[in-house]
Amino acid sequence: MSTKVWVLGNGQLGAMLAHAGKPLALDVRPIDIMVPTDEKLPLAADDIITAEREQWPESALSLQLSTHANFINGPVFGRLADRFTQKSLLDELKVATAPWEPVDDKSDETTLHSRYGDRVLLKRRTGGYDGRGQHWLKQAEDSKIPADWRNLAIAEQAINFDEEVSLVGARGQDGKCYFYPLTLNLHQDGILMASIAPLSRLAPLQTQAEEMLSTIMHGLNYVGVMAMECFRLGDKLLVNELAPRVHNSGHWTQAGCHIDQFQLHLRALCNLPLHRPQVNFQCVMVNLIGIDKDDRWLSLPNAELFWYNKEVRPGRKVGHLNLSVHNRVHLADSINQLKLWMPQQYQAPLDWIMAEFFNA
Known part of the structure; x- marks a missing residue:
């Protein structure tokens, strides 16, 4: 059986x-x-x-x-779902993250600005992914802490990062860890729009990222796939969010690797053999957010469509496209076609992809 x-x-x-x-x-x-x-x-x-x-x-x-x-990992889910206990874990493990503190009845805007600068980001402790559950305190606008956020939020220093990257890795039941290459991500209104991996220019950060995620997974005695989203500041990484599960920024592995993140997670859970996934080719992932399915996407020779068969609503993830980068000419042709077929909110992400490959 x-x-x-x-x-x-x-x-x-x-x-x-x-x-x-x-x-x-x-x-x-x-x-x-x-x-x-x-x-x-x-x-x-x-x-x-x-x-x-x-x-x-x-x-x-x-x-x-x-x-x-x-x-598996039962106690971990609640601990990482709460930003207070997630950030506390990172501090305990001495893994770099943005300076922060809980927002309670004693918190006031003046003190927060004095500690963290003229822009302070409030985040609800639970929920609030994809850009929701966030509130900016801007000193110039005299922003206030929402009354119903006290004791339910954390305050974070705004980070002027160079770009956003993520690392997806897995830890087996024997404690050994395995990683995919770092992924470059673009968010728009707090929602992941596109990912690119691997990128040779991110390779110098790979060891640092693997050490950070290894420390976290070992500290939690975690088994399976975990994703670590980071800000890059020069040659340093700061953890932004952790996800104890397969992750949107790892979807590119379905096309680009011989073992994707979903199979790697199952192998770890079921104590099946694990090894570092082999990257077959570079890949671009485009998230499909709140748009109707377009069968013209299937005409792109380097595209794989994953449609979730969900009701289409604004801001809702309804699918993703993986574009295999066998050569840059095919990629450019596909991106240019998508620019013609996709709505306005996709023009900037598609331009971002082109810039990474052709203006680097």
Whole structure:
């Protein structure tokens, strides 16, 4: 019988985990934990549980899954879902991150500006991904701390970073770690729009990034794939966010590597052999945000479409395109076609991709 892996959540990450499990003869079952039900899942003692998200509503199904003895990394999800405990962990492990402090009843704008400068970013402790749950305190505008954010947020120093990068890695049950190359990311309105990997100019930062993520995964006794989003300031990295799961910025591995992040995660969870993924070629990932499916994308000879079959809404991730960079001519042709086919909010990200390859 094949090993069963149950996934808390059945969004696109769960679906891609299920797809990745098939070649490994793993029975991966994403579970919709949002639908109220009194039914019980037929969990066996040796089944394995993982999650596609850091937080979930309490329900009969989520309780059954999250209290199972084989819920891998169970204590980690809540710890990293709360920015207070996530940042506290980074400080405890001496991993560089932006200076910060909790926002409580005693916090005031004058003190925060004196400590962190004229721009201070408030972040809700939980939730608030993709640009939500953030509030800027700008001294020039006399911005105020929202009353209902006290004791529910942290304050961070604004970082004037050069660019945003991420590292996706995995730790096995034997404690050994394996990493993909650093990925260059572009965010727009707080949402990831595009990623490029690998890039030779980021290679000098690879060892530093691997040491940081190794420290975090060892500190948590973590098993599986974890993503670390960072700000690059010159030749130094600062951790911005951690995700204890497969991650949007690792989607390029589906086209560019012989083991993608989803299969690597499952291998680690199920104690299957692990090794450093082989990069077959450079890849560009374009997130599809709030736009309708366009079958013309399939005409691009170097494109792979992953459509999540979700209702299209503004700001919602509904799919992604992986563009294989076999040569720059094909990439330029594909980007120029996408510029004609995609709406205005994609013009700047597509120009960013072109600039990285042709103006570097």
